[in-house]
Amino acid sequence: xxKGTEPLESLRREVRDWLEANAPKDWRAACTGHAxxxxxxxxxxxxxxxxxxxxxxxxxxxxxxxxxxxxQKVIYEELARADTPRLLLSFMSTYHAASTLxxxxxxxxxxxxxxxxxxxxxxxxxxxxxxxxxxxxxxxCRAERRGDVYVVNGQKLWSTMGQFADKCLLLVRTSSEGxxxxxxxxLLLDLKAKGVTVRPxxxxxxxEEFAEVFLDDVEVPVADRLGEEGQGWAVAQSTLSxxxxxxxxxxxxxxRGSQWRIADLIRASGREEDAGVLRDFGxxxxxxxxxxxxxxxxxxxxxxxxxxxxxxxxVKLTYSRTLRAFTDLGVxxxxxxxxxxxxxxxGGGMETGNWMADFMNSYAWxxxxxxxxxxxxxxxxxxxxxxxxxxxxxxxxxx
Amino acid sequence: MTxxxxxxxxxxxxxxxxxxxxxxxxxxxxMGLLMAAVPDARGGLGLGGEAVGAIHVELGRALVSGPxxxxxxxxxALAGSDAPAELLDRAMAGDVMTASLxxxxxxxxxxxxxxxxxxxxxxxxxxxxxxLDGATITPRETWDRTRRLFDVAPSDDRIVLAEGSAAxxxxxxxxxxxxxxxxxxxxxxxxxxxTLTIDYLKTRRQFDRPLALFQALKHRVxxxxxxxxxxxxxxxxxxxxxxxxxxIGALKAHATTVYxxxxxxxxxxxxxxxxxxxxxxHLFLKRATLNxxxxxxxxxxxxxxxxxxxxxAFA
Numbered sequence: 069x070x071k072g073t074e075p076l077e078s079l080r081r082e083v084r085d086w087l088e089a090n091a092p093k094d095w096r097a098a099c100t101g102h103a104x105x106x107x108x109x110x111x112x113x114x115x116x117x118x119x120x121x122x123x124x125x126x127x128x129x130x131x132x133x134x135x136x137x138x139x140q141k142v143i144y145e146e147l148a149r150a151d152t153p154r155l156l157l158s159f160m161s162t163y164h165a166a167s168t169l170x171x172x173x174x175x176x177x178x179x180x181x182x183x184x185x186x187x188x189x190x191x192x193x194x195x196x197x198x199x200x201x202x203x204x205x206x207x208x209c210r211a212e213r214r215g216d217v218y219v220v221n222g223q224k225l226w227s228t229m230g231q232f233a234d235k236c237l238l239l240v241r242t243s244s245e246g247x248x249x250x251x252x253x254x255l256l257l258d259l260k261a262k263g264v265t266v267r268p269x270x271x272x273x274x275x276e277e278f279a280e281v282f283l284d285d286v287e288v289p290v291a292d293r294l295g296e297e298g299q300g301w302a303v304a305q306s307t308l309s310x311x312x313x314x315x316x317x318x319x320x321x322x323x324r325g326s327q328w329r330i331a332d333l334i335r336a337s338g339r340e341e342d343a344g345v346l347r348d349f350g351x352x353x354x355x356x357x358x359x360x361x362x363x364x365x366x367x368x369x370x371x372x373x374x375x376x377x378x379x380x381x382x383v384k385l386t387y388s389r390t391l392r393a394f395t396d397l398g399v400x401x402x403x404x405x406x407x408x409x410x411x412x413x414x415g416g417g418m419e420t421g422n423w424m425a426d427f428m429n430s431y432a433w434x435x436x437x438x439x440x441x442x443x444x445x446x447x448x449x450x451x452x453x454x455x456x457x458x459x460x461x462x463x464x465x466x467x
Numbered sequence: 468m469t470x471x472x473x474x475x476x477x478x479x480x481x482x483x484x485x486x487x488x489x490x491x492x493x494x495x496x497x498m499g500l501l502m503a504a505v506p507d508a509r510g511g512l513g514l515g516g517e518a519v520g521a522i523h524v525e526l527g528r529a530l531v532s533g534p535x536x537x538x539x540x541x542x543x544a545l546a547g548s549d550a551p552a553e554l555l556d557r558a559m560a561g562d563v564m565t566a567s568l569x570x571x572x573x574x575x576x577x578x579x580x581x582x583x584x585x586x587x588x589x590x591x592x593x594x595x596x597x598x599l600d601g602a603t604i605t606p607r608e609t610w611d612r613t614r615r616l617f618d619v620a621p622s623d624d625r626i627v628l629a630e631g632s633a634a635x636x637x638x639x640x641x642x643x644x645x646x647x648x649x650x651x652x653x654x655x656x657x658x659x660x661x662t663l664t665i666d667y668l669k670t671r672r673q674f675d676r677p678l679a680l681f682q683a684l685k686h687r688v689x690x691x692x693x694x695x696x697x698x699x700x701x702x703x704x705x706x707x708x709x710x711x712x713x714x715i716g717a718l719k720a721h722a723t724t725v726y727x728x729x730x731x732x733x734x735x736x737x738x739x740x741x742x743x744x745x746x747x748x749h750l751f752l753k754r755a756t757l758n759x760x761x762x763x764x765x766x767x768x769x770x771x772x773x774x775x776x777x778x779x780a781f782a
Contacts, residue, residue, distance in 0.1 A: 332780075
């Protein structure tokens, strides 16, 4: 074994041993409702934090932090391999909130918020709005400064896990002058504050992973602002780029590990000798391996400092299309059986074997986090150098 | 020799730059590309599957004609047996020794047989080199003019390289190399025609703007790029790793499918000029479809991959 990989392999053994003793077993069967989902998520996060594996991406001064990207990769590979629950509930807190606080937070803000995240405080993101999705900078949620507080009014949409969250990363408009990006400000909102209403969004597969947040004269102390007034767009970029490519590597590895579900389906339906079915399965398996390979390659390039603008979009688009193909084959092979409604597993991951639910859930990756169409624009314009569309198109101009 | 894979890749790319569909046989031999996979001890460069793959990516990028894939198969067989060193040395130096790329046991789809001294023949339980002196060699005109294929009816002379289980193992290595080479050739060609297409869209103007400004076209190009990038990552992973023969077959199927899709789109995105003989779009489209047909079709390769996955799931 070469010297460079030896410490990583020793970490791998250490994590694997720890998971064998500590990973929850049969957790999917228990996750039939939100209460059980929250219990599973909270319990597993606390356990991981105690084991020192919950926040490997944090700076070294925090317990469990200071891991290199290569070490983080090993930890996530092992978590995927052991089929542990993905950390859905704490994801925004440990990545988006923490990374933004590390980059933009004052010493006082970090000292206040970071330890609480490690103790399980849950954050959500308040960026999107009914009329600001892919075009985020068009957001209109208004904050007005009155002495030591901002008074906020407006509506936020698609806040992942918002209904279970304690705090919210809130992007608001403090000015309508100049470029639309220049009038934004970044606030840390306590969701228990007066005037906040959070409602879950019922998705087409029956889960409620997202929420909408209504803000009615909500007061946010000026001390809870990140960066300066008008600097919100720059702060938000830190939030959006906080995740370092590990998620898609982990998700691709989990997808590869879930192929047995298709194999099960082929056997259960007695189609082991059906050449068409075998061909489709072989084709899918090859595409899955390609998705794993490009996610691995991306991370390796990042570790080596060789990432190009647009590479992340290639990985996300590959994953989202492959996941759709995976769940689509499940629905097809599942036949009428897949059409009978089965209760979903809350937080069960992208591949649960409840095929219609998995298929519908796969839209989470073709739409959320920058839709496939946004990724295609990024690939075409930034990676391939095709010209951007001129700005300033309006309905009036078209007439 | 201390040539690395990257050096080889860059040298090959430079060597073929600017050429399209030309025969660069003496250059290929002089650069040592044919001996890349041959162990040091037998006079080769001792490079692994990744390097061999990279060479074929570059050959495919420039649509280089000639029997490089078949020649490397013959060399792999010679290096993997105790055939006389003289034969191996001749083959590495560029004396043409060819092989069938048909993958169905027939002696068809043999590149450049008319200028070959020998041909590799892999039969069940026996791998042999056949002198082509007394052979009947029939040219088969293909749509793809970047390759010259022949049917061969050889004489009964055989220089036996391996027999029994050793022959089967050697035949597997040869097949593996063929599939990897066809996959690499396809990804190189796909990358070249995609780059040409993007350049064309940036230059060609209609409705007072470059075609590259139209989102409908941008999105198609982005999809082409994404398919290619993922296939390329898979290619590198499988060429370097411990993939089974069936997985290499599925890789070849995937790479040729992606090549075909990109070459098809390229003709469409070039519009009228893409339909003409003077433009090079058609060269890529034809090589893509030929690559898809050589080495066994995608449907069977993919079905085999599905069968292997299924067996492993219940192992």
